[in-house]
Amino acid sequence: MIEVHSVKKYYGSFLAVDDVSFDVRPGEIVAFVGPNGAGKSTVLKMIATYLMPDAGSITVNGRDVVKNSLDVRGSIGYMPEKSISYEGMRVDRFLKFVGEARGLAGSTLKKNFDWVVNSCGIEEVLHKRVGQCSKGYQRRVSLAMSLIHDPGVILMDEPTHGLDPLQVLALRDFLKSLKRDRAILFSSHIFQEVVAICDRVLIINNARLLADGTVVEIAGKAGIPQVVNCVIEAPPDELRGALDRLTSGCVGNFVEAGAGVAHVEIEKKNGGLRGDVEKMCSVAGWSIRSFIEQPLDLEIVFAEIVRKSNEEATVQ
Amino acid sequence: MNIEAKAAVGACVGGAPGTIRAIKIIFSRELGAIFDSSVAYIYFIAFTLLTVGIFMNEFFVVSVIDMTPYFKLLPMLLIVFMPALTMRIWAEEKRVETFELLMTMPLTPAQIVIGKFKAVFVFYLLTLCGSLPIVIMLKSLGSPDLGLILSGYIGAALLGALFISFGLFTSGVTANQIVAFVLAVFIGFLFVFSGDDRVVSILDGLTPHLQAGTFLYESFSAIPHYQAMTGGLLCASDVFFFVSMTAVFLWLNAISVNRSRI
Numbered sequence: 001m002i003e004v005h006s007v008k009k010y011y012g013s014f015l016a017v018d019d020v021s022f023d024v025r026p027g028e029i030v031a032f033v034g035p036n037g038a039g040k041s042t043v044l045k046m047i048a049t050y051l052m053p054d055a056g057s058i059t060v061n062g063r064d065v066v067k068n069s070l071d072v073r074g075s076i077g078y079m080p081e082k083s084i085s086y087e088g089m090r091v092d093r094f095l096k097f098v099g100e101a102r103g104l105a106g107s108t109l110k111k112n113f114d115w116v117v118n119s120c121g122i123e124e125v126l127h128k129r130v131g132q133c134s135k136g137y138q139r140r141v142s143l144a145m146s147l148i149h150d151p152g153v154i155l156m157d158e159p160t161h162g163l164d165p166l167q168v169l170a171l172r173d174f175l176k177s178l179k180r181d182r183a184i185l186f187s188s189h190i191f192q193e194v195v196a197i198c199d200r201v202l203i204i205n206n207a208r209l210l211a212d213g214t215v216v217e218i219a220g221k222a223g224i225p226q227v228v229n230c231v232i233e234a235p236p237d238e239l240r241g242a243l244d245r246l247t248s249g250c251v252g253n254f255v256e257a258g259a260g261v262a263h264v265e266i267e268k269k270n271g272g273l274r275g276d277v278e279k280m281c282s283v284a285g286w287s288i289r290s291f292i293e294q295p296l297d298l299e300i301v302f303a304e305i306v307r308k309s310n311e312e313a314t315v316q
Numbered sequence: 317m318n319i320e321a322k323a324a325v326g327a328c329v330g331g332a333p334g335t336i337r338a339i340k341i342i343f344s345r346e347l348g349a350i351f352d353s354s355v356a357y358i359y360f361i362a363f364t365l366l367t368v369g370i371f372m373n374e375f376f377v378v379s380v381i382d383m384t385p386y387f388k389l390l391p392m393l394l395i396v397f398m399p400a401l402t403m404r405i406w407a408e409e410k411r412v413e414t415f416e417l418l419m420t421m422p423l424t425p426a427q428i429v430i431g432k433f434k435a436v437f438v439f440y441l442l443t444l445c446g447s448l449p450i451v452i453m454l455k456s457l458g459s460p461d462l463g464l465i466l467s468g469y470i471g472a473a474l475l476g477a478l479f480i481s482f483g484l485f486t487s488g489v490t491a492n493q494i495v496a497f498v499l500a501v502f503i504g505f506l507f508v509f510s511g512d513d514r515v516v517s518i519l520d521g522l523t524p525h526l527q528a529g530t531f532l533y534e535s536f537s538a539i540p541h542y543q544a545m546t547g548g549l550l551c552a553s554d555v556f557f558f559v560s561m562t563a564v565f566l567w568l569n570a571i572s573v574n575r576s577r578i
Contacts, residue, residue: 048420052577074331074422084417086345088352100341101421103331145417 001025001183002047002153007056009042016042018207019056024183024200026152029175031194032187033302034204040187041081043204044155047185048078060153074103077151081158081187083138087131091122091141094130095148102149116144119174135162143171147178154178156186160193172197191298201298205306206313216268219301222308225267227252227294230277234286236262246280247273261289268293332422342423342431343438346405350439355404363397364446371450381458386447387468387546391508391539394479399500401439402483403493405432406573410491419577425570433477433484433566440476444469464548471545474558478538479504481565488572506532511539 002024009017017039024030032040045051047058049069058065060072085094095116099109117123120140125133130141139162146154159175160168175184175197188194194201194215201218203211211218216226232239236256243251243264252265266273274291281288333341350356371386378385409415418428454460479500486499509515510532519529533540538561541554 045416050416050420050577070332070422070424073420076420078420080413080416082413084413086349086414087412088349089345093348097341097345098417098421101333101338101423103333103422105333 001061002185003057003059004043004047005057007043007046007053007058009039009046009051010054015207017046017053020204020207020209021056022202022209022212024153024185026181026183027179028200029179029184029186029198030200030202031198032185032202032204033189033191033194033298034187035306038204039207040204041157044078044157044185044187048076048155049073050078074149075151076153076155077146077149079142079146079154079156079159081161083135083142083162085130085138085141085145088129090127090129091133092117092126094141095144098145099148104149112148112150115150116148119147120144121170136164136167139163140167152182154182154184154186156184158188159186160188160190168193191302195295195298203302203305205309208309210305210309215296215298215301218305219296219298220268222301222304224296224301224304226296228266228268228273228291229294230264230266230291231257231261231289232264232277232281232286233261233289234281234284235260238284239264239286242280242284243277246276335424335427338423338427339431339434342428343434346432346435347438350435356439359397359401360443360446363393363443367393368447368450371447381454381460383450383454383460383465383468384546386450387472387542390472391475391542394476395501395504395508398440398476398479399483399486399497399504402436402480402500403487403496405436405484406487406569407491407493407496410576411493415576419573425573426566429484429488429566429570429573433480436480436484437477440480441473444472444476461548467548467550468546470550471542471554474545474555474562475538475542477562478507478558478565481562481569482507485565485569485572488569488576507536507538511537511543 004023005021007017007020008015020039020043022030032043034040042051046053047060047065049065049072052066061075063071063075065072086097089097092113095113096109099113104112117126120143122137122140122144125137125141130138133141139159143156143159146156160171163171172193175186178184186198200213201211201215202209203218211221213221219226236254239262240251240254243254243266247266252267253263254265255263257263266277274293277291278288280286332338367386367389370389371383374385406415409418451460451465454465455462482503483496483500486503487493487496490496490499510529516529516533519532520527522528538558541557544551544554
């Protein structure tokens with residue numbers, strides 16, 4: 001588990017990370033989203049113990065990244081933004097080197113080596129030098145390198161950068177499969193990817209953390225609620241009144257489709273909307289024909305949050 | 317990627333390797349990297365041809381069954397040759413950013429520094445082996461003093477260790493190989509030329525009260541200690557000088573590497 005408390009980081013006089021706090025629990029995939037230079041990579045590097053925070057504290061599984069850096073390094077898998085590796089080394093030798101440096105040996109090393117090679121699909125390039133592999137394969141080698149010791153905490157900086165669309169889909173599924181019992185934090189510019197796999201989103205801009213929550217929660221705070229389209233068989237007048245009471249006036253378009261059927265648009269403010277509507281219909285003896293949650297456009301949510309943040313910064 | 321292979325082996329099976337094992341892992345990788353590069357072979361050939369060539373030239377002129385001229389020549393050549401070998405060790409890691417990889421592994425800076433030092437030192441010893449044909453030749457032509465030759469080799473090894481240690485240090489403080497090279501040449505120059513009688517006289521002449529030349533000769537220069545060894549005198553104080561100086565530069569290297577984490 002990762003806990004970041006009021007962390008600050010300066011590069012000279014430039015404040016790269018300002019009072020950032022969040023946590024990532026086991027079984028969670030959390031995405032770090034922000035414009036270039038917002039501070040995402042710096043935070044990841046601090047958690048990975050490569051950089052040291054100037055203020056605040058970071059713990060990984062209860063261990064401080066400054067005081068217990070070796071313990072922390074042993075429990076994390078870090079995939080940097082660039083495909084960092086010794087280009088002159090053969091892929092298999094490079095992975096074995098990383099495995100050994102992470103304390104693996106004998107049958108455990110072999111077992112984990114086979115696992116990452118198979119999982120990351122790098123069998124074909126095992127005997128090639130890393131520098132001779134294509135960019136996509138180098139990225140996969142970098143992924144394999146970060147996972148070879150089967151870490152409980154996984155940090156990835158732009159993990160899909162350089163991968164083709166099929167590889168991106170495979171990586172998403174792979175990360176989901178790794179999610180159980182592991183805390184995964186990754187940074188990304190690709191909103192589609194963030195929505196597809198993450199449980200929570202952290203939005204960072206100008207070194208400050210602007211939002212922390214699910215996409216729906218963040219969108220709600222930004223004034224962009226998720227829209228739900230549902231078709232309910234019920235007397236329209238009664239339905240309208242019941243929905244207004246249930247959603248505190250968040251009912252949008254309400255179209256009577258005749259014969260006691262209504263098409264309703266509701267702005268979703270919380271995750272329990274579906275259950276509440278189902279309960280209401282069940283009590284009243286109405287039936288729900290369809291209940292479709294329109295996907296939230298994270299790009300719009302992100303743009304709105306960043307815009308507000310920039311406006312506030314300008315005013316200050 | 318093969319999603320069918322998603323089953324994890326068991327979370328977090330890794331940890332930190334022991335100190336000896338960690339040094340061995342870094343040593344193996346570094347030595348492999350040295351031999352993976354064509355620079356190693358060019359270096360070996362150039363160093364051997366130059367040292368053996370200059371020695372043979374003098375041997376044919378003087379015609380003495382003695383290897384001392386070879387050892388006398390070594391410090392001058394190491395001033396340039398050793399920085400050429402060490403300049404890339406850290407600077408290259410920083411340039412291609414594998415430094416980030418090393419610094420996020422469960423290894424201490426000291427373990428990494430010692431592993432790298434051992435690898436370069438072993439390569440240096442192998443290049444010294446390039447002069448063994450001289451020993452064989454001298455043995456076949458007469459009766460050289462083998463004790464003197466062995467003492468000379470020990471001196472050459474210790475001098476090389478010192479040059480490697482400050483070469484690693486200068487490589488660790490910069491990401492630029494040229495800067496690392498120039499700094500190491502400068503330090504090597506100080507270690508060697510502070511032991512030259514003419515330099516000592518000039519410095520003493522410039523600072524008559526301080527006697528800077530004599531001070532540097534007695535306290536800093538590697539040459540008096542090296543010359544004692546190549547002259548067949550193997551004293552603990554001379555060995556201590558090289559070992560302690562090497563340890564100081566390796567320690568400084570570990571500190572500078574750790575501070576690179578800012």
